[in-house]
Amino acid sequence: MKIEELKDIGFEMVTGGEGEINHGYACDLLSEVMGRAKPDTVWLTVQSHVNIIAVAAITGIRAIILCNDHLFDEETVQRAKKEKIALFKTSLNTFEACGKIYQKGIR
Amino acid sequence: MDIDDLIKKIQPYFSELKAEDFMSSPVVTIREDQKASEAKELLRTRRISGLPVADKEGKLKGIISIEDIIHALENNMLDSDISELMTKNVVCITKNEKIMDVFKKFEMYGYGRFPVVDENKKVIGIVTKYDLMIALLVKLSILYVHDTRREQFVGVEIYRSIPKNVKIVREEFEFQIDYRDISMAGTGASELKKFLISKNFPPKFVKRIAIATYEAETNVVIHSNSTGRIKAYIEPEFVEVRVNDNGKGIENIELAMKEGFSTAPDYVREYGFGAGMGLTNMKKCADRMIILSSKGNGVLVEMHFWRHEDEN
Numbered sequence: 040m041k042i043e044e045l046k047d048i049g050f051e052m053v054t055g056g057e058g059e060i061n062h063g064y065a066c067d068l069l070s071e072v073m074g075r076a077k078p079d080t081v082w083l084t085v086q087s088h089v090n091i092i093a094v095a096a097i098t099g100i101r102a103i104i105l106c107n108d109h110l111f112d113e114e115t116v117q118r119a120k121k122e123k124i125a126l127f128k129t130s131l132n133t134f135e136a137c138g139k140i141y142q143k144g145i146r
Numbered sequence: 147m148d149i150d151d152l153i154k155k156i157q158p159y160f161s162e163l164k165a166e167d168f169m170s171s172p173v174v175t176i177r178e179d180q181k182a183s184e185a186k187e188l189l190r191t192r193r194i195s196g197l198p199v200a201d202k203e204g205k206l207k208g209i210i211s212i213e214d215i216i217h218a219l220e221n222n223m224l225d226s227d228i229s230e231l232m233t234k235n236v237v238c239i240t241k242n243e244k245i246m247d248v249f250k251k252f253e254m255y256g257y258g259r260f261p262v263v264d265e266n267k268k269v270i271g272i273v274t275k276y277d278l279m280i281a282l283l284v285k286l287s288i289l290y291v292h293d294t295r296r297e298q299f300v301g302v303e304i305y306r307s308i309p310k311n312v313k314i315v316r317e318e319f320e321f322q323i324d325y326r327d328i329s330m331a332g333t334g335a336s337e338l339k340k341f342l343i344s345k346n347f348p349p350k351f352v353k354r355i356a357i358a359t360y361e362a363e364t365n366v367v368i369h370s371n372s373t374g375r376i377k378a379y380i381e382p383e384f385v386e387v388r389v390n391d392n393g394k395g396i397e398n399i400e401l402a403m404k405e406g407f408s409t410a411p412d413y414v415r416e417y418g419f420g421a422g423m424g425l426t427n428m429k430k431c432a433d434r435m436i437i438l439s440s441k442g443n444g445v446l447v448e449m450h451f452w453r454h455e456d457e458n
Contacts, residue, residue, distance in 0.1 A: 069364075070423035073357050074430065078349070086418045093332025097339055097356040099349075114329065122336075 040143055042102050042125045045081065048139050049129070050104055054116055056125030058101045063145045065133050069094050076100055081140060083133050087111045092118040101125060106133045160285040165248055166241040168281030169262045169271030175200045178207045178229040182218045185210050185228055198261040199232045204268045206261055208232035238263050239273060245281065248273060283438075290399045290437040292429045323366045323374035323391070328414060331367040334376045335360035338387070345380060351457040355385055355449075358431035361424040362389035362447045368414050370394065370445065383453045390446040396439040403429075 040060050046052050064076040065083040069090065076082060078099030084091065087109050095103060102125035105111060111119075111126055119126050129136050175198045176185050185197060189212060196211040210232040218224055218231050238261045239248055251260060252275060262271040283289035319341045321334035339356040343349070359376060366374035370393025379386045396402050402409075403425050410420025429435055434450035 067418050068421040068423065069418040070361065070421045070427055073360060074423060074427045078353070084418075088417055089329040090332055090417065090419075093336050093360065096336050097332070097353065097360050099353060 040145065044143070045102060045104070045125075045127055045140075048143065049131075050127040050136070050139075051129065053111060053126040053128055054119050056101055056119075057123045060101055060145060063137065063140050064100075065137050072100075073098055081145065083136050083140075085109050085133065087115060089114045089118050091115065092122055092124060095119075095124045096122045102127060104129060104136055106131060106136050160245055160282060163245040163281060163285060164241065165239045165243045165245075165262050165273060166271065168245070168277050169239075169241075169273045170277055171262075171271035173198060173261070173269060173272045175204070175269050176210065176228060177202065178227065178232070180228055181224070182210075182215065182226050182228055182231050183224040186215050186218075186224065189215065196259050198236075198269045198272065199228055200269050206236060206238055206263050206267050206269050208234045209236045209259075209261065236261060240264075241270060245278070248278065252278070288399065288438065288440040290403055290435070292432065292435040319376070319378040319380075321376040323363055323376065323389075325367050325370060325372060325374060325391075325393075328367055328417065328419075331364045331419075332360050334363045338376065338378055341378070342380070342385065347380075347385070348453070348457050351385075351451065351453050354431040354457075355387060355451050358428045358435075358449050358451075359387050359389065361427045362387070362449070364419060365389075365424055365445070365447075366391045366393070368410050368419055372444065385451045387449045387451070388446065389449075390444060392444045395441045395443045396437070396445055397441045399437055399439060 042056050042060060058079060060079055060081045062077045062080040064072060064080050066072050067084050067086050072082060072094055076098045080100045081102040081104060082095065082100045083104045083106055085107055087105055089112055091103060092115060104127045106129055108130045116126060174188065174192055176188060178199050178201055188197060196209055198206060199208040199210055201207050210228055214231045223231065237251060237255055241262055241264050259272055259274045261269050262273055264270050280291060284291065319338055321337055323334055324330045335356050338359050339352055342352045342355060363376060366389065370391035372391050372393035374389065374391035377388045401407055405426045406422040408420045408422035414420050428449065432449040433452050436448045439445040
């Protein structure tokens with residue numbers, strides 16, 4: 040699916056990105072994400088600090104959804120723009136947010 | 147304290163190590179009915195200085211070294227069978243021989259390598275002084291070696307042989323790790339990723355390198371409390387990454403290698419670090435990884451990446 044389509048299913052876009060999303064992954068441990076997430080993934084987490092952008096850039100994650108109403112650090116947003124990684128936020132918890140994306144056929 | 151005292155003192159730690167625990171295996175061998183010229187090629191392409199010679203059943207018959215090949219060249223004997231040129235009375239090691247006895251053989255005979263055989267005299271490995279040294283360092287938990295290349299590629303002509311008179315230019319990447327700012331962790335790995343992409347390495351291969359480098363870099367930031375450096379050297383099919391720091395070092399590498407083991411402080415765990423997965427990830431990504439460290443002496447991680455066939 041296109042990154043923008045995440046808006047259509049209720050996620051609030053903080054900054055846009057590039058590319059398509061083919062997979063999803065949910066985890067808050069960075070090394071787990073590094074080791075297991077596939078390229079072109081949307082990543083659901085409650086981590087908001089700037090390191091998540093490095094993790095995303097290295098792993099090939101295209102979009103990050105921050106759950107439970109957490110807020111991104113300003114530095115995180117700046118770095119995401121630079122690396123062209125899309126950021127979204129939501130008041131849903133990680134499980135609920137995953138469900139929405141799963142229904143769209145993302146695995 | 148002289149060397150003998152030192153050996154006596156540390157002996158209890160490794161006296162139970164047997165040859166089969168530290169030999170290089172599988173081993174490249176050659177058959178006695180092959181030609182000297184074939185031995186020459188094997189020695190050249192593998193860049194080794196001696197080969198065990200076996201019969202059709204794999205039983206040890208002799209050893210052929212570079213010296214034997216030089217002898218063959220001088221006497222125009224490259225078309226001769228290896229059995230005519232090899233050293234026949236080979237001193238070998240049995241797989242159950244204890245490390246101290248192996249030591250003694252090195253001392254007694256002054257050879258650089260000994261083939262290892264099983265009950266049926268079949269060649270199952272080889273031991274060099276390098277293997278001995280590695281075994282001791284590993285046993286003392288100051289060194290860790292992970293090498294998939296040996297398992298996957300021995301017997302295949304994958305070892306790169308450098309063509310004569312062509313000097314390979316090794317390109318370099320260097321990055322200083324800022325350990326004072328945890329939010330900077332991963333910057334070096336991201337930079338390296340960009341560098342490698344700019345050199346036209348395929349994305350799958352680059353991802354493997356970037357993940358391993360990220361973990362090593364993060365370890366420096368979280369654990370070392372010191373400055374560190376990432377260095378990378380590239381060749382067309384190969385990348386070497388070295389990450390080192392000057393920090394407090396790893397007390398017990400064997401323990402640190404266990405998945406889920408972590409000494410990370412709570413505040414970094416809140417950020418999602420310190421899952422005890424870092425070294426596991428590095429091991430998974432690198433074809434060869436060597437970690438050298440001891441308490442108070444920093445950490446050196448060296449990782450080798452060969453481009454795999456499905457990474458083009």
